[in-house]
Amino acid sequence: MSRHRVRFSLNGAPVDVTVPAERLLVDLLRDDLRKTGTKDGCSVGVCGLCTVQVDGAPLSACLLLATQVDGTAVRTVEGLSSPLQEAFIQEGGFQCGICTSGQLMAADALLRAKPDATSAEIADWQMGNLCRCTGYYGIARAIATARSMR
Amino acid sequence: MKLEHRVSVAAPRAKVWAALMDLPAAARCVPGTRDVASADGGVRGTLDVRVGPVKLALAGTVAIESRDEAAGTARLRVDAADQRIGGAVRAFVDLVVSGDDPTELLVSSDVAILGRIGELGQALIARQAGKVLAGFADCLRATMAAG
Amino acid sequence: MRPFEYREPDTLDEALALLGEDTEDTLVMAGGTSLVILMKQELIRPARVIGLRRLAQLRAIDATGAVGGLRLGALATHGALARSDAVRTHAPALAATFAAVATVRIREQATIGGSLAHADPAQDPPVTLLALDGVAVAMSKDRARRIPLEGLFVDVFETSLEPDELLVRVELPPLPAGSRVTYKKFLPTTLDDYATVSVAAVVATDDAGACTHARIALGGAGPVPLRARDAERSLLGRRLDDAAVREAAALAAAATDPMSDLRGSAEYKRAMAGVWTARALREVA
Numbered sequence: 001m002s003r004h005r006v007r008f009s010l011n012g013a014p015v016d017v018t019v020p021a022e023r024l025l026v027d028l029l030r031d032d033l034r035k036t037g038t039k040d041g042c043s044v045g046v047c048g049l050c051t052v053q054v055d056g057a058p059l060s061a062c063l064l065l066a067t068q069v070d071g072t073a074v075r076t077v078e079g080l081s082s083p084l085q086e087a088f089i090q091e092g093g094f095q096c097g098i099c100t101s102g103q104l105m106a107a108d109a110l111l112r113a114k115p116d117a118t119s120a121e122i123a124d125w126q127m128g129n130l131c132r133c134t135g136y137y138g139i140a141r142a143i144a145t146a147r148s149m150r
Numbered sequence: 151m152k153l154e155h156r157v158s159v160a161a162p163r164a165k166v167w168a169a170l171m172d173l174p175a176a177a178r179c180v181p182g183t184r185d186v187a188s189a190d191g192g193v194r195g196t197l198d199v200r201v202g203p204v205k206l207a208l209a210g211t212v213a214i215e216s217r218d219e220a221a222g223t224a225r226l227r228v229d230a231a232d233q234r235i236g237g238a239v240r241a242f243v244d245l246v247v248s249g250d251d252p253t254e255l256l257v258s259s260d261v262a263i264l265g266r267i268g269e270l271g272q273a274l275i276a277r278q279a280g281k282v283l284a285g286f287a288d289c290l291r292a293t294m295a296a297g
Numbered sequence: 298m299r300p301f302e303y304r305e306p307d308t309l310d311e312a313l314a315l316l317g318e319d320t321e322d323t324l325v326m327a328g329g330t331s332l333v334i335l336m337k338q339e340l341i342r343p344a345r346v347i348g349l350r351r352l353a354q355l356r357a358i359d360a361t362g363a364v365g366g367l368r369l370g371a372l373a374t375h376g377a378l379a380r381s382d383a384v385r386t387h388a389p390a391l392a393a394t395f396a397a398v399a400t401v402r403i404r405e406q407a408t409i410g411g412s413l414a415h416a417d418p419a420q421d422p423p424v425t426l427l428a429l430d431g432v433a434v435a436m437s438k439d440r441a442r443r444i445p446l447e448g449l450f451v452d453v454f455e456t457s458l459e460p461d462e463l464l465v466r467v468e469l470p471p472l473p474a475g476s477r478v479t480y481k482k483f484l485p486t487t488l489d490d491y492a493t494v495s496v497a498a499v500v501a502t503d504d505a506g507a508c509t510h511a512r513i514a515l516g517g518a519g520p521v522p523l524r525a526r527d528a529e530r531s532l533l534g535r536r537l538d539d540a541a542v543r544e545a546a547a548l549a550a551a552a553t554d555p556m557s558d559l560r561g562s563a564e565y566k567r568a569m570a571g572v573w574t575a576r577a578l579r580e581v582a
Contacts, residue, residue: 001300001301001302001344002301002302002303002304004303020300021300021301021302021303021346022298022299022300022301022336024298024333024337043337044334044337045330045334045402045403046400046489048400048402051402057376057405057406058401058402058405059402059405059406060330060402060403060406063329063330063333063334063406064329064333064406065303065329065333065348067303067305067348068329068348068350106401106402109401125401127400127401127488127489128399128400128401128402128403128489200455202453202454203331203335203340203341203415203454204335204340204341205341234342235339235340235342266338266339266340269338269340270340271558272558273556273557273558274453274556277453277520277556
C-alpha cells in the first residue's frame with residue numbers, strides 16, 4: 001500500500017531503493033539486490049540462517065522490514081573479510097554450508113565487540129545459529145582459532 | 151478438543167429448556183455475536199472473538215441435531231468459517247439439563263479446529279472458548295433471573 | 298504479508314497524534330520481532346503500522362539519581378538493557394533477565410516496551426520487572442497514566458493499554474536496603490526458548506535474619522505473569538529457613554493457573570513452579 005525510500009550502506013556501498021512497506025530485508029537483499037549469501041531458513045528468526053549485521057548488531061533479516069534499515073550500515077557475508085573465513089576452512093566449520101553465512105556474520109559481530117570472547121561466551125552468542133551437519137564442534141573451534149588469528 | 155462447562159440457573163427447568171431451544175435468542179446471549187438470524191431450523195450469525203493477538207470473525211450456523219425434552223438432552227451442531235484469517239470451526243455441543251430451580255446445565259463441546267486458526271495453539275483456543283461459554287452461562291443466568 | 302500503510306513518526310507527539318486519529322486496524326511496531334512473525338503468518342493483518350524506531354528519546358536507560366530507582370525507555374532493546382551499567386547496578390538479576398531472552402539477534406531487535414505490550418506470559422523481563430514493583434507509563438494524545446505492572450497484564454496477549462496509548466517507559470522504585478534479587482528460568486528443552494516456568498524473587502532481611510520484604514513473581518504459570526502474594530506474606534517476619542521456603546514454595550505453586558502446552562502439562566508446570574520458587578528463595582535467603 002505505501003512505498004518507502006530506503007537509503008542505507010550495504011557492505012560499505014550506498015543503496016537507494018524504493019520498496020513497498022511489507023518488503024522484508026531478507027527478500028530485498030536476496031531478490032532485489034542479488035546478495036544471495038544471506039539465506040531464508042525458518043522464516044521466524046530462530047534458525048539464524050538469515051543473520052546480517054545492522055550497525056554492528058547481528059539481526060535476523062527475515063524479521064526486519066526493509067524500511068527498518070533506512071539510515072543504517074548493513075553488512076552481509078558478501079562484505080565479510082575476516083580471519084574467520086580461513087578458520088572455518090581450517091577447522092571444518094561447515095559441511096553443506098547453508099548455515100555458514102549466518103554463523104560467520106554472528107561470529108564476526110561477536111569478535112568485533114569482544115575480541116577476547118571466551119569459549120563460553122562464544123557458545124552463548126552462537127547458540128541462535130543452528131547447524132544440522134557439523135555438530136557444532138568445528139564451528140566452535142573455528143571461532144576460537146579466529147580469535148588468535150587477528 | 152473437548153470442553154465442558156457447568157452452570158446453575160435459578161429458574162424452572164422448563165424455562166431454561168425453552169430458552170436453550172430458542173436458538174436465535176440463545177445465540178444473542180453468546181458474547182461477541184452479531185447479525186443473528188433464523189435459518190433453516192437453526193440460526194445463522196457471526197461471532198467476533200479474540201484469541202491472543204488475533205481477531206477472528208466466525209461466521210456460521212448452529213442447528214439442533216437431536217433433542218429429547220423428557221430426558222433434558224439435546225445435541226447442537228456448529229459450523230463456522232473464519233472471515234478474517236481463514237480456517238473453520240466445527241463442533242458438536244451436547245446439552246444436559248437436570249434439576250429444577252435451580253436447574254443445572256452441562257454443556258459438553260467436541261470442537262474441531264481446521265486450518266489457520268489451529269496455528270494459535272490448542273491451549274489458547276480452549277481458553278478463549280471457555281470464556282465464551284462462561285459468558286453465555288452468565289447471560290443465560292441473568293436472562294432467567296430477569297424473568 | 299498483506300500490503301499495509303507504514304508510518305514512521307519523527308517525534309513522540311507525532312506518534313501519539315497519528316495513533317489518536319485512527320486506532321482502527323492500526324498496530325504499533327517497536328522492534329518488530331513478534332509483530333512481523335504474526336504478519337508473515339497472516340494471523341494479523343493491520344491496515345496501518347506505526348513504526349517507532351525514530352523515537353530515540355524512548356531508548357533512554359537511566360538511574361534516577363540519588364533516589365536509587367531506574368527508568369527504562371520502552372524502545373530500549375533487551376541487549377542494551379542487559380549491558381547497561383544502570384540496570385546492573387540496580388539489580389544484576391535484572392540484567393541477567395534481559396540476557397536470558399531468546400538469542401542475541403532477538404535481544405538486539407526486541408524491546409522492553411514491545412515485550413510488555415505483547416503480554417506473552419512466558420516472557421522473561423515482565424517477571425523480574427513485576428517482582429521489582431515496576432510501573433509502566435502510558436501516554437496518549439490527551440493524557441499520561443501510570444500502570445503498576447500487575448494491572449497492565451489482563452490476559453494472554455492482552456494488556457490494559459487503550460488502543461490509542463503507547464507504553465513509553467517502565468519505572469522501578471529503589472529497592473529496600475540489602476535486597477537480594479534473583480531470576481530463575483527453567484527451560485528443559487533448548488536454551489533459546491521461552492521458559493517452561495520462571496521465578497523472580499526479591500528478599501530483604503533485618504539484622505536478626507527476619508524477612509522484611511518479599512516479592513515472588515512467576516512466568517509461564519498462568520495467563521499473565523503473576524505475583525504469589527500468599528507466598529510473599531508467609532515469609533514476612535520469618536527467617537528464611539527450610540520450613541519457610543517449603544511453605545512459600547507450596548503457596549506459590551498453589552497460586553498458579555498454568556496452561557498445558559508443548560512446554561509441559563499444567564500439572565507439571567505447577568509442580569515446577571514450586572520447585573523453582575524454592576530454589577530462588579534459597580538463593581536470596
